[in-house]
Each structure stands twice: as C-alpha cells, then as structure tokens.
Amino acid sequence: MNRERNKERLRQEEFDICIIGAGASGAGAALDAALRGYRVALIDRGDVAGETSSRSTKLIHGGVRYLEQAIKKLDLAQLRQVRHGLAERRTVLRNAPHLAHPLALLTPVFSWFEGMYITIGLTLYDFFAGHDAFPKGRWLNKAQALDKMPTLTPNMNSAVLYYDGQFNDARYALALAHSADEAGAAVANYVAVTSFEHENGQLRTAVAQDQLTGETIQIRAKIFLNCTGPYADAVRLLANPNLDRRIRPSKGVHIVLPRETLQSDCAILIPKTADGRVVFAIPFGDKVFVGTTDDDYSDLKHEPVLEPAEVDYLLETLQPYLAKTPSRTDVQAGFGGLRPLIVSSRADTKTLLRDHEVEHDPASGLVSLLGGKWTTYRLMAQDAIDRVGELLNKSVDSLTETHYLVGGENYRFEDWLVLQNRYGLPTDVCQHLVRTYGNRAERVAQLAQKQPNLTEKVTASQPFINAEVVYQVREEMAVTLRDVLARRWRLELSDWRLTAQLVPQVAELMAPELGWSDEYCREQVASYQHLLASFMNKASLVAERVTTASSL
Known part of the structure; x- marks a missing residue:
C-alpha cells in the first residue's frame, strides 16, 4: 500500500x-x-x-452469552445472531489462517449442577456450529482441568472445555x-x-x-x-x-498480565460476574489479556483508557478462579475500546444486541x-x-x-523451517514472521538480508526484527510510531514500559524511510513516550514504570 x-x-x-x-x-x-x-x-x-x-478481546465467536439469553427468553433474534456468528467464525479463520486459529477455553465450575448446566449450553453451541473444523467441547473433572491449567483454583468442582476462535484483530x-x-x-x-x-x-x-x-x-x-x-x-x-x-457507545477495557498467570495455552471464560457480565482471561503472545468491562461512555473526543477502578474490578473478578490472585503490581498494560451499540429502549448496554x-x-x-x-x-x-x-x-x-486475505493463501505454519534454512534467522523470529505476515514472511526476510543491521532483533525478549519496521513503512502504510508499536506489532497493548524503551529505536528506523528531520523525530519520540506515561499514571500502576517511561 x-x-x-x-x-x-x-x-x-x-x-x-x-x-x-x-x-x-x-x-x-x-x-x-x-x-x-x-x-x-x-x-x-x-x-x-x-x-x-484493534481493541477487542481478540475472539471470533458466536456469542455464548447470546445463546443463553436466546434460550432463556426464547429470543429468535439472538439465536440468529449466534448462528451467523458461528458460521462466520469458520470463514474468518479460513481466509486468514496466519492471523486466526481455534482457541480452547475453560469454564471452572463449583458444583455438579453448574457443570451440567454449562455443558448442556455449550453442547448446543457446538450443535449450532455444525460440522466445522473446531474441536468439540467436553466436561472435564478436576484433575483433567488442572492438567490443562495448573493455576486454576483447587476449590473448583470441575471445568467445562469448549472452543472458539482467536485472532490478531x-x-x-x-x-x-x-x-x-x-x-x-x-x-x-x-x-x-x-x-x-x-x-x-x-x-x-x-x-x-x-x-x-x-x-x-x-x-x-x-x-x-x-x-x-x-x-x-x-x-x-x-x-x-x-x-x-443512533449510537450509544459502551466502553470496554482489558488489563494485561504475565503469561505465567495461566501457565496454559487455554483461556478462561468467567460466565457470570456480580453485575451480569462475561469476562475472559486469554493468552495472547507472551501475555494474558483479561476483560472486558461494559459501561456507558460519552466522551468521544478522548481515547478511552484504563482506570484504577477497572483494574481492581477485573482482578477481583479473576480472583475466585485462580489459586493465586494476581495483584495490581502484576498489571503490565491495558487498553480500552468502544462498542458501537445501536440505540435501543433497553435499559443498559449489557443487554443491547x-x-x-x-x-x-x-x-x-x-x-x-x-x-x-x-x-x-x-x-x-x-x-x-x-x-x-x-x-x-x-x-x-x-x-x-x-477470498483469501493478504498472506493467507497456501499458508502453512511449518514454512517457518524453510525461512530458517534459507535465511538463518532464529527460530522465534521465523515463527513470528510466518504468523504475522503469512505467505509474505519471506519478503521481510529478503529485506533483512540487504542491510546487516536489519536482521537484528529490536529487543532480546521479543521476536521482532528491524527489517519489519522498514517493511511496515514501505508495504503496510505505517507512518507513525504508534502504527508500528501498537498495531503492526501489538507491543503497546501488552507492555507499556518496554514499548516506551523501544520508541527511540523504532523512530531511528522509520525516520530515513519517511524523511523525518532530527527535530521531528525527537518530537515524535517525546510525544509517544508522554502518552504511554499518561496511560500508566491514569491507571495508577507502579510509579517506577511511569518514571522510566517519562525519563527516556
């Protein structure tokens, strides 16, 4: 582009x-x-x-909550929505298989009756999905559930396993x-x-x-x-x-915790909270995203950001389901988004279709x-x-x-081995490139070979390499630092402190591609770091993180 x-x-x-x-x-x-x-x-x-x-829960789904409401209220409109969602779930994964895949979700339950109730509901969910490629759900005993996710609370009776889609939105x-x-x-x-x-x-x-x-x-x-x-x-x-x-915006936020919070490739579905919401804890890369909330929002001139009360709410919601509850100091980032709910006479946004x-x-x-x-x-x-x-x-x-999307046709994850053999890049880099760019991953690898510094990682803890920044500017219309760090990569969503540290390095790579002057480059770096610091301050996260980001 x-x-x-x-x-x-x-x-x-x-x-x-x-x-x-x-x-x-x-x-x-x-x-x-x-x-x-x-x-x-x-x-x-x-x-x-x-x-x-770019601020969703990263799930492609028919809507478990909609199915429950459809059955309880005999609401055919919600049932149609579930069926449409499940049909489209298959299409979303087919057309960009490098960006979307099935995800296992566990719902811990605390009684035999609760387990039976949820199992019946999710069996119906699988029935409406038809004969797609998704594995079918089942009811797990306590030992089986802990085998899949060792960090679950020992107080549970059992857990119900089902599958939905996950994607990089x-x-x-x-x-x-x-x-x-x-x-x-x-x-x-x-x-x-x-x-x-x-x-x-x-x-x-x-x-x-x-x-x-x-x-x-x-x-x-x-x-x-x-x-x-x-x-x-x-x-x-x-x-x-x-x-x-016609639109009634609703704010939803997520907090970001270390991957060790779950120690699993499975996610958690919390089917009902104190105020009637559904909350997920989902592994995404090397982090876990927990969300979302659902509150009216009218300040459309300002970006929705993470608030301290929202951090506490999501941590408290997660607490009954884990053996060890994460604390505020474990929160590494967060993000907020707005749902475009159509105006209705219904009382609150949780019930709006x-x-x-x-x-x-x-x-x-x-x-x-x-x-x-x-x-x-x-x-x-x-x-x-x-x-x-x-x-x-x-x-x-x-x-x-x-119609396959860019990067999706003839995609095979195993092609990371071909990339490694041809270009000698590290395993984690090759796997990241294939998952991110699909069948165009080799274009990034070819670009990296043209300049020695482009094969280098941006940081040792992540699989990103310098060549990606150049590729994103030339081929993916990245024109700001946030385009790269928040959306082409998803680093801003997962780690505010690390993002702030990498801003100058990414700016140095973008500047010659976009013709930035030294002064303009410094302004962009300072502006983005200030934004990240404001996010941390607003959420009342650890003061040391705020100081680090602000002083770079």
Whole structure:
C-alpha cells in the first residue's frame, strides 16, 4: 500500500463508493466493493483499525452469552445472531489462517449442577456450529482441568472445555485494507472528513484533511458509506444535521498480565460476574489479556483508557478462579475500546444486541453501517455493499466468503523451517514472521538480508526484527510510531514500559524511510513516550514504570 500514490488517486478520480472509516467493517466493505468491480476509496482519520477494531478481546465467536439469553427468553433474534456468528467464525479463520486459529477455553465450575448446566449450553453451541473444523467441547473433572491449567483454583468442582476462535484483530483489519488496495481500492490512512459538499441535496464531495500535512483533499464519489463505528453519529450529522443520534457507545477495557498467570495455552471464560457480565482471561503472545468491562461512555473526543477502578474490578473478578490472585503490581498494560451499540429502549448496554443495521438517509444520500461486532464483519460489509449496489443500480454478488486475505493463501505454519534454512534467522523470529505476515514472511526476510543491521532483533525478549519496521513503512502504510508499536506489532497493548524503551529505536528506523528531520523525530519520540506515561499514571500502576517511561 502506497499512501502518496493513493492520495493522488483521491484527488484525481471519481469513485463509485467512498468508505469513511477503516476498521473491521470499513476495510471489509472496501474489499467487498473492490472485488465486485466498483471504484472504491477507503479513508480513515487515523490508522487502519486505529480505534475500536484493534481493541477487542481478540475472539471470533458466536456469542455464548447470546445463546443463553436466546434460550432463556426464547429470543429468535439472538439465536440468529449466534448462528451467523458461528458460521462466520469458520470463514474468518479460513481466509486468514496466519492471523486466526481455534482457541480452547475453560469454564471452572463449583458444583455438579453448574457443570451440567454449562455443558448442556455449550453442547448446543457446538450443535449450532455444525460440522466445522473446531474441536468439540467436553466436561472435564478436576484433575483433567488442572492438567490443562495448573493455576486454576483447587476449590473448583470441575471445568467445562469448549472452543472458539482467536485472532490478531489489528493485523486482520490491516490485511482487509491491504487486500482491498490490491483489488484496486485507493486506501489512505490519516485522512479526515471535515465537511461535505452537496448537489441537489445529495452528497457528491467529501472535503478531507491530511492529518499529517494539513493538506486539503476533495474526494468525489457517487455514494458515501459511513463505517466509523462508535463515531458514526458525527459523520451522519455532518451529512445531515437533522438526523437523530443512533449510537450509544459502551466502553470496554482489558488489563494485561504475565503469561505465567495461566501457565496454559487455554483461556478462561468467567460466565457470570456480580453485575451480569462475561469476562475472559486469554493468552495472547507472551501475555494474558483479561476483560472486558461494559459501561456507558460519552466522551468521544478522548481515547478511552484504563482506570484504577477497572483494574481492581477485573482482578477481583479473576480472583475466585485462580489459586493465586494476581495483584495490581502484576498489571503490565491495558487498553480500552468502544462498542458501537445501536440505540435501543433497553435499559443498559449489557443487554443491547451488537447486531448491525444498514441505514440510508434519502435526504443526503449517506449510507451508514451501524452496530455489529468483529465476528460478523464480513456479513455486515456484504449487506452494506448490497445496499450501495442497489443505490447505484449496479448490483453485483459478493465474492468475499472464499477470498483469501493478504498472506493467507497456501499458508502453512511449518514454512517457518524453510525461512530458517534459507535465511538463518532464529527460530522465534521465523515463527513470528510466518504468523504475522503469512505467505509474505519471506519478503521481510529478503529485506533483512540487504542491510546487516536489519536482521537484528529490536529487543532480546521479543521476536521482532528491524527489517519489519522498514517493511511496515514501505508495504503496510505505517507512518507513525504508534502504527508500528501498537498495531503492526501489538507491543503497546501488552507492555507499556518496554514499548516506551523501544520508541527511540523504532523512530531511528522509520525516520530515513519517511524523511523525518532530527527535530521531528525527537518530537515524535517525546510525544509517544508522554502518552504511554499518561496511560500508566491514569491507571495508577507502579510509579517506577511511569518514571522510566517519562525519563527516556
């Protein structure tokens, strides 16, 4: 993906569809539309998956909670949502197997009755999944459960095992955007819509600003598709100030603990908390993510961050399920995201459906894709582009169900051995490259060979190498330090202190690629380190970590 070339296309071309928002739904819609032959532009005011889509629980699932509610309340809408989610779970894993895989989850139970109840529910879950490649769940006795996860509490009666999907959300969205680019879409990050120009009341031009240079870009399109998730109302009201608000944002946060917290490749599902939520503890790389919370959030001008009360809540929720409870000093990072819940008359966000809706405003012509969740992003995108096709009087069938994303076709994890034999890189580096870039891992290895320093690890404790930074700038449209450290890699999510230490080194690699002056480079380093320090201070984590990050 070449940002400058695509920006020039935004200036010069007229598009069938301009998609605003490059998260899961926007990037998915761009790929869907491009594969159907439409002329497509995809823009975002920040990075690809810079907001909600990079801050999920990293699960691809039908929704165990939805299944329980569907049965208890005889709610066919929630049951359909479960079935759609389970069907799409299979597709998500198939189309990018380097970024998604099955994950075993354990639910510790404290009585025979509780075990039977959950086993029946998860058996139904497997039934609705049909004959997919996921292993089937089963009820484990106490010894079997402790064998799979030695850190579980000895007070449990037994545990129920089931399977869902796990994925790298930010890189999955990036693969969607990259695939759309290769299918012909003009993709550009850090391009923000500031206003619209109308012809006969209909949107025809978006006036946008390059957030890096301040340059104004006018983007002409027949249809504008709003895929901005929790921020959708801002775009809707920009197009037509008379519209009612439709989105009720809900904040969810995760805390990050050491991998030793679970000592397992399995995750934990906590099926019910004191306030009726579902919480997961999930291994991800060398860490464990615990979340999420679910609270109303209205301050959309500021990034949702981890608060001390949220740290305590998640630690307290985890406590009954582990033999040794992690403490606040074990928390190494955290992240917050916003769910784009569609406004409903229901009382609280925990009961709102995260389903989606395609809205067409006849007064302005704006199409908005509202609500939804990661698992069903492809169906959401398909529905939105179907509607756009009707408005263009040019309907074409979707092709995304069996379309491999960048890096996914002919992927085999075992190919890390080929990489190692050809390029002599360490085992952990080769495995990381294959899991991250799929069948394009060799391009990174080839790049590393061109300069001796590019084969070096960024830090001894991680498998990242210098060549990846250069590759991410040249091929994956990384233009800020946070693009690399938070999204192309997931280091910001997992370790704030280490991220702060590596910022100067990553900046040195990016600077010559992007033409940064020494002064600009120093400003970017200081700004990012200050942000990381503010995260730690806000969450009231260990003071020593704050001092380390701030003083670099």
